[in-house]
Amino acid sequence: MLRVENVSVRFGKAQILSEITVDFEPGKIIALCGPNGAGKSTLLKVISGEISSTGGQVLWDNQSIADWKPNQLAKVRAKLSQESRLSFPFLTQEVVEMGRYPYGNSPDNPTIVEECIHSVQIDHLIDRRYDTLSGGEKQRVHFARVLAQLSSTEETKPVKLLLLDEPTSALDLKHQESLLKLVHELVRNDNFLVIIVLHDLNLAAAWSDQMVMMKNGQLKYSGTVQEVCTKEVLEDVYDVKTVILQHPSSGRPIISVDRTS
Amino acid sequence: MGVVLIKMLALGALLIGIFCLSVVAGTVPIAWTSLFDILLHSVGIIEETTVPSGEAYIINYLRLPRSIFGVLVGSSMAIAGALMQGLFRNPLADPGLIGVSSGAALGAAVVIVLGFTLPLAPVLTLPVFAFCGGVLATVIVMRLSMINGRTNIGNMLLAGIAINAIAGSGTGLLVYVANDEQLRSLTFWTMGSLGSANWDNLPFLAALAFLPAVIGLSLGKTLNAFLLGENEALLLGVPVEKIKYLVIVIVCLIIGTCVSLTGMIGFIGLVVPHLCRMIFGPDNQKVLLGSLLLGASLLVGADLISRTIVSPAELPIGIVTSLVGGPFFLWLLFQKKFLGDL
Numbered sequence: 001m002l003r004v005e006n007v008s009v010r011f012g013k014a015q016i017l018s019e020i021t022v023d024f025e026p027g028k029i030i031a032l033c034g035p036n037g038a039g040k041s042t043l044l045k046v047i048s049g050e051i052s053s054t055g056g057q058v059l060w061d062n063q064s065i066a067d068w069k070p071n072q073l074a075k076v077r078a079k080l081s082q083e084s085r086l087s088f089p090f091l092t093q094e095v096v097e098m099g100r101y102p103y104g105n106s107p108d109n110p111t112i113v114e115e116c117i118h119s120v121q122i123d124h125l126i127d128r129r130y131d132t133l134s135g136g137e138k139q140r141v142h143f144a145r146v147l148a149q150l151s152s153t154e155e156t157k158p159v160k161l162l163l164l165d166e167p168t169s170a171l172d173l174k175h176q177e178s179l180l181k182l183v184h185e186l187v188r189n190d191n192f193l194v195i196i197v198l199h200d201l202n203l204a205a206a207w208s209d210q211m212v213m214m215k216n217g218q219l220k221y222s223g224t225v226q227e228v229c230t231k232e233v234l235e236d237v238y239d240v241k242t243v244i245l246q247h248p249s250s251g252r253p254i255i256s257v258d259r260t261s
Numbered sequence: 262m263g264v265v266l267i268k269m270l271a272l273g274a275l276l277i278g279i280f281c282l283s284v285v286a287g288t289v290p291i292a293w294t295s296l297f298d299i300l301l302h303s304v305g306i307i308e309e310t311t312v313p314s315g316e317a318y319i320i321n322y323l324r325l326p327r328s329i330f331g332v333l334v335g336s337s338m339a340i341a342g343a344l345m346q347g348l349f350r351n352p353l354a355d356p357g358l359i360g361v362s363s364g365a366a367l368g369a370a371v372v373i374v375l376g377f378t379l380p381l382a383p384v385l386t387l388p389v390f391a392f393c394g395g396v397l398a399t400v401i402v403m404r405l406s407m408i409n410g411r412t413n414i415g416n417m418l419l420a421g422i423a424i425n426a427i428a429g430s431g432t433g434l435l436v437y438v439a440n441d442e443q444l445r446s447l448t449f450w451t452m453g454s455l456g457s458a459n460w461d462n463l464p465f466l467a468a469l470a471f472l473p474a475v476i477g478l479s480l481g482k483t484l485n486a487f488l489l490g491e492n493e494a495l496l497l498g499v500p501v502e503k504i505k506y507l508v509i510v511i512v513c514l515i516i517g518t519c520v521s522l523t524g525m526i527g528f529i530g531l532v533v534p535h536l537c538r539m540i541f542g543p544d545n546q547k548v549l550l551g552s553l554l555l556g557a558s559l560l561v562g563a564d565l566i567s568r569t570i571v572s573p574a575e576l577p578i579g580i581v582t583s584l585v586g587g588p589f590f591l592w593l594l595f596q597k598k599f600l601g602d603l
Contacts, residue, residue, distance in 0.1 A: 045492075048496060049495070049496075050492045050495060050496065070495065070498045070499065070500050071498035071500075072498075073498065074496065074497055074498025075498070077496075078496065079496050081490075081492065081493065081496075084489050084490060084493055085350075085489070085490050086488055086489050086490075087350070087488075088352075088488050088538075088543035089542070089543055090485075090488075090542070090543050090544070091542070094485075094542075094544060098482075098485060098486060098489065098497065099497075101482050101483075101485075101486055101497050101498065101499075102497060102498040149497065
């Protein structure tokens with residue numbers, strides 16, 4: 001469904017991504033992990049169409065991202081960016097409503113906006129000015145906006161691509177969990193493909209169906225959580241020794257640094 | 262929605278009130294009944310008017326075209342300001358940033374000082390040169406702000422500053438060589454006037470400034486998306502590069518046309534969108550429509566002051582807008598509540 005074909009990106013002399021090839025199928029949460037500067041965010045930007053690759057191409061539904069009409073693509077692909085600058089004092093509700101811009105004045109807009117506000121649990125913020133919110137609250141407002149962008153009431157539901165760049169970076173424990181739970185439900189019920197850039201390996205291990213490890217602009221490992229969360233892989237990618245435990249109820253790996261020596 | 266509608270209707274009522282006042286008030290006062298008589302006559306509701314022919318002439322050939330002229334210039338310039346502030350994501354952005362006003366001033370100075378006349382239509386020489394000067398300056402700014410095929414807004418700002426400086430020095434050189442009479446007309450031109458209004462140039466103004474402004478009205482949502490950042494706008498399906506071009510072309514047409522017909526009129530493009538943001542909040546859909554109504558009211562009002570305060574003479578309108586706009590802008594800056602929003 002999403003095909004990344006030999007994608008390379010250079011900025012001047014710096015090679016940010018080198019010949020990345022990978023396929024993703026819908027119905028999965030993909031965690032994109034790796035050390036700082038590995039090229040995770042850049043890969044996400046190439047997939048979203050924000051920057052064009054210097055080599056290779058990205059195909060969504062067998063059509064190059066570059067050939068999609070911007071407005072059509074916006075209805076099936078949304079992205080939560082790391083930072084959204086918005087210095088004008090919009091109300092929270094108005095920011096979420098921006099997610100419906102690709103649909104014009106569709107009569108479904110108010111219902112969908114209300115639903116998304118409710119599912120991200122920001123009902124109490126809708127009349128607040130966006131610029132007075134905390135970092136975590138802003139992040140959740142944008143998450144609601146992105147959900148609104150991909151919601152549709154049509155009978156035939158095309159596969160949606162949701163890209164999240166560090167969606168939990170400013171969130172507390174409870175909201176990290178509820179955001180990822182929501183993402184999990186979208187993938188199970190609504191035919192989504194979700195790609196998340198995550199620094200927190202424990203969150204990645206707990207919630208993803210597939211983990212992709214990047215380093216120095218290359219795709220180093222790709223597989224299930226159990227395949228990728230091994231001491232050998234983590235030492236190779238992060239250059240640090242780890243201990244891996246097992247979560248008592250879910251059985252998923254819990255990763256911590258080995259501090260014995 | 263209800264509150265917004267009421268505010269818009271209030272602005273609309275304000276515009277109608279100021280418009281009518283601007284027709285009846287002036288060096289020769291006109292009775293309100295004469296105005297309504299003439300209006301009803303012109304739409305064919307009554308057949309004969311009892312208005313004295315002198316008053317009818319003043320209304321039909323002086324006040325009415327001039328007031329309509331003021332409406333079109335004021336609303337278009339205010340919309341140009343709102344569009345620029347949206348595009349630059351900066352509430353202090355002014356239409357002059359893309360070089361169009363200083364280019365137009367240079368064009369006008371060339372005509373006034375070097376005394377060119379176009380062979381076919383000598384009267385149009387100054388507007389045509391001013392318009393071309395403005396468009397040329399904008400085209401240069403646009404070309405200079407391209408990086409890898411994309412228009413870089415930051416570069417556009419810098420290129421605009423440089424082009425403004427160069428055009429300004431060109432105008433300065435012409436001022437230096439001008440004689441006293443030329444200097445006087447040049448100075449008056451830079452202070453603006455709606456005195457050139459007549460039924461013949463209204464269609465030009467409507468087609469080249471007001472029509473683009475009306476097209477600009479539809480960009481509210483798009484500009485809101487721009488406020489999230491260019492990348493976010495792209496992700497929301499906005500064809501970012503096309504929109505940047507469209508906004509610049511619209512602003513260039515509006516300001517080029519208005520400046521070439523009225524001279525320089527400051528502050529309308531800067532202050533009116535600000536006022537609208539204070540009334541309606543930052544949503545550009547409302548700011549644009551509000552700017553249309555309020556810009557028209559303010560300019561017609563300023564013109565009314567400019568031609569009555571030293572009657573029978575006329576104060577250049579740019580002095581009035583700056584005299585009112587300058588202190589108002591300072592007051593805005595010192596409003597603590599508002600400072601946070603900048």
